[in-house]
Every structure is written in C-alpha cells, then in structure tokens.
Amino acid sequence: MLDFMVIALPRSGTTWVSNWLTSDKVHCIHDPLAVHRYNELDNIKSDKVLGISCTAIFTYKDYLKKHPAKKLILHRDIDEINTSLVSAGMSGIIHSSWQYILDDIEGLHIPWTDLFNHPKEIYEYLTGLPFDEERYIELRQMHIEPYLTNVSYKPKVLGELLEHYRRISCQSVGV
Numbered sequence: 001m002l003d004f005m006v007i008a009l010p011r012s013g014t015t016w017v018s019n020w021l022t023s024d025k026v027h028c029i030h031d032p033l034a035v036h037r038y039n040e041l042d043n044i045k046s047d048k049v050l051g052i053s054c055t056a057i058f059t060y061k062d063y064l065k066k067h068p069a070k071k072l073i074l075h076r077d078i079d080e081i082n083t084s085l086v087s088a089g090m091s092g093i094i095h096s097s098w099q100y101i102l103d104d105i106e107g108l109h110i111p112w113t114d115l116f117n118h119p120k121e122i123y124e125y126l127t128g129l130p131f132d133e134e135r136y137i138e139l140r141q142m143h144i145e146p147y148l149t150n151v152s153y154k155p156k157v158l159g160e161l162l163e164h165y166r167r168i169s170c171q172s173v174g175v
Contacts, residue, residue: 001068002050002067003050003070004050004069006018006028007071007102009078009099014074015053018030021123025049025127026051027048029051029052033054051127064105065106073102073107073108074111074112075099078098119136
C-alpha cells in the first residue's frame with residue numbers, strides 16, 4: 001500500500017523529489033503510471049516507506065479521494081510549466097484548467113519551490129522519518145531530470161494513460 005503521494009503537473013519538481021526521497025528507508029517511484037495502472041499501485045511490494053511522485057495521478061480524482069496515503073500537491077504557475085516544457089524539447093501545452101483539478105485534491109498544498117525552502121517539514125510529513133539534512137544538501141547541488149530515452153514504460157499501459165490524458169484534456173477545454 002502506498003504511504004504517500006507527491007502530485008503535480010509536469011516540470012514541477014517531481015523527478016527531483018523522487019530522487020531526494022528515495023533512500024535506504026524510502027522508495028519513491030517517479031511517474032509510475034507509465035508502467036502500472038493507477039489501480040495496481042497498491043500492489044507494488046516494498047519493505048520501505050513507499051510512495052510515488054507523479055504527474056498523471058491527479059487525473060484519477062475518485063481514486064485519490066478514497067486513497068489513505070498522505071498527499072503532497074505541488075503547484076507551479078502554468079506559464080512557467082509550459083515554458084519549461086518547451087525549453088526541455090517537449091511538446092504539448094498544459095491547459096490552465098488542470099490547475100483546478102489539483103486544487104480539488106485533499107492534502108498538503110504547497111508551491112513547488114517549497115521543496116527547496118522547507119524540505120524538513122515536507123520530508124517528515126511524507127515519510128514519518130527524521131530529515132536527512134546531509135543527503136538533502138548534497139542533492140540540492142545537482143540538476144536532476146529523467147533521461148527520457150532510458151525511462152522504462154509498458155507500451156500498453158502508457159497508451160492507456162495517454163488516451164486517458166487526451167480525454168481529460170478534451171473535457172477540461174470543453175471539447
């Protein structure tokens with residue numbers, strides 16, 4: 001069973017936070033919906049505190065509402081997200097209505113920059129463990145992003161997720 005979820009739109013620190021939270025006592029999976037369907041996440045086995053840092057789970061609002069995991073919702077300005085997507089060579093613009101979907105999720109809502117301004121509180125809230133300041137300081141010096149050509153995915157699961165994303169996008173703009 002998942003212990004925590006970090007929920008955000010793309011380019012809002014989810015890769016960084018997944019790397020930061022993963023340690024000898026915590027396993028935080030980045031964007032697991034490329035490999036697992038949302039209703040399979042609680043079947044992932046781990047002897048560690050288990051969580052996800054995900055840019056797609058926000059679209060499954062009924063699942064999130066019922067799930068007992070601690071939830072941290074990261075917010076970043078939509079224009080900043082879209083600028084960051086373009087500068088990273090990614091296509092597809094995030095629609096402003098998606099921010100409202102995030103707003104409706106129950107949990108701790110913070111600006112994504114708080115990952116760098118208030119890490120102790122975030123770490124202890126999500127993991128229930130003492131903050132590892134040494135690890136945080138070391139990682140803070142790094143630029144962490146996924147190497148997209150090496151990211152694992154299951155074609156059928158990712159295809160279903162992309163179709164779900166397309167439906168959510170059409171609904172959010174009234175198509």
